Amino acid sequence: MATANIRFNALPQAPSCGSHSAGECRSNNCSAKLGDAKEPVAAAATVLLDKRFSRQVQGVYPLRRQDVLKWYGWGYKDSQFYVDNGIIGFKGDKYPLEGCMLPYFTEWVYSKFNLRIEKNLPSPKMPTEFPAPTVNAPFVRELEATKLTSSQSGEDRLIRCHGQTLHDIYYLWRNEFKRIPDIVVWPHSHEDVVRLVALANRHNVVVIPYGGGTSVSGSITCPQAEQRMICVLDTSQMNRMLWLNKANLTVCFEAGIVGQDLERELQKLGLTVGHEPDSYEFSTLGGWVATRASGMKKNVYGNIEDLVVRVRMVTASGAVLERECMAPRVSCGPDFNHVIMGSEGTLGVVTEVVLKVRPLPAVKRYGSLVFPDFESGVQFMREVARRRCQPASVRLVDNEQFVMGQTLKPVRGWLAGLLDSLKKTYITAWKGLDLTKMCAATLLFEGNEEDVRREEALIYQIAKQFKGFPAGGDNGERGYILTFVIAYIRDFALNQEIVAESFETSVPWDRCSTLCRNVKRRVEAECQKRSIKNFIISCRVTQTYDAGACVYFYFGFRHTGIADPVATFEQIETGARDEILASGGSLSHHHGVGKIRSQWYENTVSKSGSALYLAAKRQLDPNNIFAAGNLLTEEQWLAESKKSSAEASSHQTTVESSSLVKAKL
Numbered sequence: 001m002a003t004a005n006i007r008f009n010a011l012p013q014a015p016s017c018g019s020h021s022a023g024e025c026r027s028n029n030c031s032a033k034l035g036d037a038k039e040p041v042a043a044a045a046t047v048l049l050d051k052r053f054s055r056q057v058q059g060v061y062p063l064r065r066q067d068v069l070k071w072y073g074w075g076y077k078d079s080q081f082y083v084d085n086g087i088i089g090f091k092g093d094k095y096p097l098e099g100c101m102l103p104y105f106t107e108w109v110y111s112k113f114n115l116r117i118e119k120n121l122p123s124p125k126m127p128t129e130f131p132a133p134t135v136n137a138p139f140v141r142e143l144e145a146t147k148l149t150s151s152q153s154g155e156d157r158l159i160r161c162h163g164q165t166l167h168d169i170y171y172l173w174r175n176e177f178k179r180i181p182d183i184v185v186w187p188h189s190h191e192d193v194v195r196l197v198a199l200a201n202r203h204n205v206v207v208i209p210y211g212g213g214t215s216v217s218g219s220i221t222c223p224q225a226e227q228r229m230i231c232v233l234d235t236s237q238m239n240r241m242l243w244l245n246k247a248n249l250t251v252c253f254e255a256g257i258v259g260q261d262l263e264r265e266l267q268k269l270g271l272t273v274g275h276e277p278d279s280y281e282f283s284t285l286g287g288w289v290a291t292r293a294s295g296m297k298k299n300v301y302g303n304i305e306d307l308v309v310r311v312r313m314v315t316a317s318g319a320v321l322e323r324e325c326m327a328p329r330v331s332c333g334p335d336f337n338h339v340i341m342g343s344e345g346t347l348g349v350v351t352e353v354v355l356k357v358r359p360l361p362a363v364k365r366y367g368s369l370v371f372p373d374f375e376s377g378v379q380f381m382r383e384v385a386r387r388r389c390q391p392a393s394v395r396l397v398d399n400e401q402f403v404m405g406q407t408l409k410p411v412r413g414w415l416a417g418l419l420d421s422l423k424k425t426y427i428t429a430w431k432g433l434d435l436t437k438m439c440a441a442t443l444l445f446e447g448n449e450e451d452v453r454r455e456e457a458l459i460y461q462i463a464k465q466f467k468g469f470p471a472g473g474d475n476g477e478r479g480y481i482l483t484f485v486i487a488y489i490r491d492f493a494l495n496q497e498i499v500a501e502s503f504e505t506s507v508p509w510d511r512c513s514t515l516c517r518n519v520k521r522r523v524e525a526e527c528q529k530r531s532i533k534n535f536i537i538s539c540r541v542t543q544t545y546d547a548g549a550c551v552y553f554y555f556g557f558r559h560t561g562i563a564d565p566v567a568t569f570e571q572i573e574t575g576a577r578d579e580i581l582a583s584g585g586s587l588s589h590h591h592g593v594g595k596i597r598s599q600w601y602e603n604t605v606s607k608s609g610s611a612l613y614l615a616a617k618r619q620l621d622p623n624n625i626f627a628a629g630n631l632l633t634e635e636q637w638l639a640e641s642k643k644s645s646a647e648a649s650s651h652q653t654t655v656e657s658s659s660l661v662k663a664k665l
């Protein structure tokens with residue numbers, strides 16, 4: 001079959017060496033670029049005639065992302081929770097909750113946090129003064145000569161100094177960041193990145209790759225003690241679809257493409273990647289690779305590591321790290337894709353990624369289930385995983401989240417919608433339920449009609465084994481939509497003296513329920529120790545695997561009277577993480593390590609593991625210009641930099657004395 005690589009790239013093409021298939025030639029002897037196909041000229045021409053494909057993707061946010069997104073928190077500028085006449089509402093036309101008043105949610109906030117929200121408090125104002133930049137003048141001079149787009153404005157620098165952790169947002173609101181980037185640069189292509197990284201390396205300027213800025217691990221937060229000039233490399237202008245190979249069902253995108261843009265472009269062609277992390281409205285392909293992201297539909301499509309065929313990464317040593325061949329599997333390890341994935345911006349810049357695509361499913365149907373208690377729900381999830389019959393997504397929420405989710409309904413009485421439908425259909429089963437224990441699972445089925453029907457029948461049959469029963473597609477769909485809206489609550493809460501954040505882990509099946517119980521107990525005990533009375537700790541099981549599951553916790557408390565609420569939050573979260581690890585959980589299932597989990601990294605990967613990572617780091621980035629300071633602790637990075645400068649000066653001495661010897665000779 002002829003390979004049908006179609007390049008959607010307006011850049012001039014180099015001629016092919018003639019001995020490689022289109023899109024697969026990266027050999028040093030061959031000047032062909034991806035997509036220099038000989039065979040598929042007809043197909044390529046057809047598509048290239050369509051101007052939509054020969055230009056950059058119209059992305060969700062522009063160069064000045066602050067025109068569309070909030071600079072001080074999560075999401076679109078016009079989307080937020082607010083209060084009117086003592087009732088909480090939601091505004092913003094991007095979500096189905098638009099314009100809804102939420103009286104039951106208002107009551108829930110009161111019952112949980114003993115808080116009546118009477119008025120809207122003003123959002124933070126953009127500061128007028130910013131930390132003074134550290135300027136490496138020769139670098140800036142040479143950069144200007146390259147004609148790469150850049151900015152040294154305080155606003156552009158400030159909005160890229162942080163991710164979305166509670167810590168970051170709290171400090172941002174109080175304008176307490178001492179160190180922010182000194183310059184922002186927007187490359188437009190892989191070649192631009194090669195030039196920029198070489199320049200930064202020559203001038204010893206720190207480079208922090210910045211995608212969607214949705215990190216919840218502190219991974220893009222500037223290291224506060226960095227003395228060198230910090231350049232944020234904003235990938236947002238690198239968002240082209242470079243080529244599509246319909247025969248292999250593979251696509252190549254530049255790494256700055258945002259999740260929702262990527263899916264929209266592919267869906268126009270009847271295709272999907274199917275990777276949907278809850279942040280996919282704003283996070284980027286490069287960010288997913290750099291953090292080893294996981295999407296809610298991984299059961300059908302896989303996590304990012306299953307979707308990636310090939311990655312190109314520009315490193316400081318001049319090497320471009322990538323796998324030559326695009327065969328589906330190779331037996332010549334280590335697999336460098338896996339060195340890149342999870343490197344969190346510390347080894348180089350991901351510029352292009354080849355992903356698997358699939359035809360759009362004909363049917364997409366939601367469902368939901370109710371279980372008498374969390375334990376029954378976990379057993380159901382375990383059985384579904386054991387039989388490997390997971391639908392595209394299945395998520396189990398505990399009683400706390402189930403109740404909260406129901407209160408986010410704008411209409412009728414508390415729990416009314418769901419309970420009415422349950423009563424009608426399952427009146428006998430319903431009688432045995434305890435409202436303070438019941439929990440729910442949301443389901444998403446994708447495939448053709450026949451497959452979906454078969455999956456539904458099997459899932460509902462398994463649910464019955466664990467006293468679960470269907471509660472309707474509407475509740476399932478709401479559950480998934482709410483995922484995107486719930487992300488906005490944190491900023492509203494922060495303005496009302498409530499600090500909240502989520503953290504996650506993965507755990508073997510035989511420890512799953514125990515871990516959930518232990519972590520909740522630990523958080524309760526930590527709160528009691530600090531006389532915190534108004535708090536929430538809740539969990540859900542979001543991903544299932546053969547050997548275990550991913551568990552997601554939400555924790556928040558009212559901090560009235562607490563001097564440093566974020567420090568208190570972090571102490572409790574640290575206790576929770578210790579408990580997670582002691583209960584057999586992992587350091588992270590998908591949020592990554594960043595800075596906030598770096599204290600546990602070495603124990604997790606072992607001393608040899610961390611030495612191996614450092615060896616790769618020294619090889620690829622000898623001057624440590626990718627110095628975001630992730631994975632290892634600040635002390636470890638400091639020790640590493642002392643060691644390498646000692647080595648460099650001893651190397652210098654050796655070089656000097658050997659040249660002296662040579663000179664004498």
Ligand SMILES: Cc1cc2nc3c(=O)[nH]c(=O)nc-3n(C[C@H](O)[C@H](O)[C@H](O)COP(=O)(O)OP(=O)(O)OC[C@H]3O[C@@H](n4cnc5c(N)ncnc54)[C@H](O)[C@@H]3O)c2cc1C
Nearest residue numbers: 211212213214215277278279284286287293294344345350
């Ligand atoms: C509300 C919310 C929901 C979330 N849900 C999920 C979820 O369901 N699943 C999940 O996996 N994560 C989730 N996250 C975490 C976050 O969205 C992911 O880690 C995501 O992959 C980060 O992508 P980004 O483009 O925003 O990267 P950024 O936040 O910009 O950067 C993250 C890290 O990747 C590096 N990086 C970014 N781009 C590149 C590049 N091109 N080359 C090299 N390094 C790069 C950065 O230097 C940094 O170290 C969520 C976060 C939030 C706030």
